[in-house]
Amino acid sequence: MNIEIRTDKNIQNSERLITYVRAELNAEFQRHSERITHFSVHFSDQNAAKGGADDIHCMIEARPAGLKPVVVNHRGHNIDTAIHGAIDRLKRSLEHLFEKKENPRAAVPAFAEDSDTDATPDLED
8 A cells, every 4th residue: 555645835745644644544444455555645735824714634545456546635733633633534434435336236127027927916805
């Protein structure tokens, strides 16, 4: 599982941040490690030095093996809330995607055999 972490010019990319994000992703997606080939995480600060509520933006793209990439976004007031919100959204999206792949709905409804429909029950009293 490859993990790529990027930040914009307003957020300092450090070894501590990289270690933290990798640890969080590995902890949350350990059971899906054979299904997910790549994570791309991008942090941005919308208001830069001005501050503000929910101005840290976290985007995570996950690439499940053999499926289309899944992208989620979340905003928070700091990096911690932004990454955890995005991880929660990604978990729900991937669980749904894997569930659909494992248990697809039948494309054509199953009908009773024609021989079964010929035998109508008697409605006499």
